[in-house]
Amino acid sequence: MRWVTAALHGLLAAAAALGSAELAAGAIGRATASPILAVGAGFIDLTPVRLKDFAIRTFGDDDKAVLLAGLGCGTAMAAVAVGLLSRGRPLRGAAGLAAFGIVGVVAALTRPAADLVDAVPAVVGAACGMAALTLLAARSREGAGPARVDDRRRALLTGAGVAAAAAVSGAGGRALLRRGNVSAVRARLRLPPPVSPAAPVPPGAQVRVPGMTSFRTSNAAFYRVDTALVLPQVDPRDWTLRIHGMVARPIELTFDDLLRQALVERDITLACVSNQVGGDLAGSARWLGAPLAAVLRRAGVRAGADQILSRSSDGMTLGTPLEAVLDGRDALLAVGMNGEPLPVAHGFPARMVVPGLYGYVSATKWVVDLKVTRFATDQAYWTKRGYAEHAPVKTFSRIDVPKPFARLKAGPVAVAGTAWAQHRGIDAVEWQVDDGPWRPARLAPVPGIDTWRQWLAEWDASPGSHTLRVRAVDGTGTTQPEHRTPPFPDGATGWHSVVVTVT
Ligand SMILES: Nc1nc2c(c(=O)[nH]1)N[C@H]1C(S)=C(S)[C@@H](COP(=O)(O)O)O[C@H]1N2
Numbered sequence: 182m183r184w185v186t187a188a189l190h191g192l193l194a195a196a197a198a199l200g201s202a203e204l205a206a207g208a209i210g211r212a213t214a215s216p217i218l219a220v221g222a223g224f225i226d227l228t229p230v231r232l233k234d235f236a237i238r239t240f241g242d243d244d245k246a247v248l249l250a251g252l253g254c255g256t257a258m259a260a261v262a263v264g265l266l267s268r269g270r271p272l273r274g275a276a277g278l279a280a281f282g283i284v285g286v287v288a289a290l291t292r293p294a295a296d297l298v299d300a301v302p303a304v305v306g307a308a309c310g311m312a313a314l315t316l317l318a319a320r321s322r323e324g325a326g327p328a329r330v331d332d333r334r335r336a337l338l339t340g341a342g343v344a345a346a347a348a349v350s351g352a353g354g355r356a357l358l359r360r361g362n363v364s365a366v367r368a369r370l371r372l373p374p375p376v377s378p379a380a381p382v383p384p385g386a387q388v389r390v391p392g393m394t395s396f397r398t399s400n401a402a403f404y405r406v407d408t409a410l411v412l413p414q415v416d417p418r419d420w421t422l423r424i425h426g427m428v429a430r431p432i433e434l435t436f437d438d439l440l441r442q443a444l445v446e447r448d449i450t451l452a453c454v455s456n457q458v459g460g461d462l463a464g465s466a467r468w469l470g471a472p473l474a475a476v477l478r479r480a481g482v483r484a485g486a487d488q489i490l491s492r493s494s495d496g497m498t499l500g501t502p503l504e505a506v507l508d509g510r511d512a513l514l515a516v517g518m519n520g521e522p523l524p525v526a527h528g529f530p531a532r533m534v535v536p537g538l539y540g541y542v543s544a545t546k547w548v549v550d551l552k553v554t555r556f557a558t559d560q561a562y563w564t565k566r567g568y569a570e571h572a573p574v575k576t577f578s579r580i581d582v583p584k585p586f587a588r589l590k591a592g593p594v595a596v597a598g599t600a601w602a603q604h605r606g607i608d609a610v611e612w613q614v615d616d617g618p619w620r621p622a623r624l625a626p627v628p629g630i631d632t633w634r635q636w637l638a639e640w641d642a643s644p645g646s647h648t649l650r651v652r653a654v655d656g657t658g659t660t661q662p663e664h665r666t667p668p669f670p671d672g673a674t675g676w677h678s679v680v681v682t683v684t
């Protein structure tokens with residue numbers, strides 16, 4: 182057999198393995214058991230935090246697509262290797278595919294919410310891959326003389342058949358998995374109005390300068406950061422929230438129970454710890470939800486507890502300082518975002534939102550379980566990886582316009598941006614040109630201390646290259662520090678600057 186043929190056989194066998202595994206995952210209705218997704222999720226968990234930070238910052242919402250593309254390339258290379266190994270040695274090919282299968286089984290079974298049936302897709306895939314490889318090898322043995330042309334045709338047809346079967350079963354599996362999709366349930370859901378509506382957003386909260394950030398982030402534009410390769414599909418009719426651990430009376434709420442609480446609506450800005458200076462992993466939405474403190478009080482928090490360990494339906498864990506949740510701030514079990522049920526990507530049907538804390542210690546999406554506990558007893562996903570247990574949002578300010586390396590005309594130029602220090606509020610923003618004096622910027626009004634705040638200044642720009650710099654003062658009177666630190670382990674610090682050219 183020629184090298185190219187052998188390599189092609191490896192690729193086709195891998196396609197048969199992945200396609201049939203997808204069909205098996207669809208048949209058992211478990212997307213997370215699909216080998217590609219399970220291995221991808223395992224990768225995410227094993228990736229060192231710095232690399233993960235880099236991926237989130239560099240690829241943003243595309244981080245998962247990049248990971249899957251990388252995984253696809255890796256798999257294709259391994260498949261070619263298996264094909265080459267199997268040249269004239271069918272057992273070696275089978276061993277290669279078995280290795281594929283073992284990786285898939287281990288990945289599927291080590292997912293946090295795994296079940297024994299999750300091993301099925303990888304086993305089915307490996308078996309189908311071996312069958313395909315054997316068939317391809319048998320059908321490409323060439324005879325001599327006039328029979329040769331027929332042999333070729335038969336080999337080609339077999340290859341095309343395997344490819345088609347792989348594609349059809351893969352697509353079939355995908356279709357079966359879509360049956361569990363909750364988008365239709367979400368579209369039909371009507372949320373009750375809040376008992377306590379949000380304070381009106383003052384006119385003027387939005388600075389009207391072209392290119393300026395929107396004060397309210399639409400659901401479609403809201404940043405997304407999570408470890409979920411497949412979006413958890415949680416049907417509100419099956420959803421429950423268990424509250425247990427160091428409580429007097431463990432309780433379990435249904436979605437209807439949650440909607441019967443005295444719902445409040447609040448404007449709250451959410452920010453990710455992975456933001457570098459000037460970063461854009463933050464968004465501001467109007468959240469509708471049940472006050473978390475009231476729910477916890479119903480359960481009766483016992484003395485000595487200092488952490489809420491929350492868990493999502495896909496097994497992610499986040500640890501929230503209990504004291505922040507109980508200190509009177511609007512910590513929510515949110516069900517609505519900007520007038521709609523939560524989008525699936527943002528935690529449908531329920532998530533936590535705690536103003537003033539970075540997302541990784543507070544904003545659990547698809548939340549199903551709250552354990553009242555101690556930091557000394559239980560560690561959450563990111564704290565196990567060295568991130569801080571207590572992570573209040575650090576004071577942050579950003580120049581949104583002009584953009585970096587903009588070319589501007591001399592004369593009056595609008596300089597504007599966004600600053601945040603949730604739950605402390607922004608009291609002042611100062612800006613500077615080159616190493617000139619710090620000048621106060623005009624602050625836009627805000628509905629409260631839990632949202633970001635926009636600012637505006639007018640600059641009489643003179644020709645040349647200039648550096649614009651910004652810093653904010655939070656509600657405690659503390660100025661944002663100049664010293665630059667990275668996002669790990671509890672959020673970046675440093676002043677944002679933008680270099681522009683004026684002609
Ligand atoms: N279930 C789950 N919830 C999660 C995460 C996650 O990975 N899984 N990531 C957290 C992080 S790091 C952030 S910054 C926010 C982001 O929320 P968003 O995607 O709605 O913007 O969700 C938090 N909640």
Ligand SMILES: [Mo]
Binds near residue numbers: 454540541
């Ligand atoms: Mo985050």
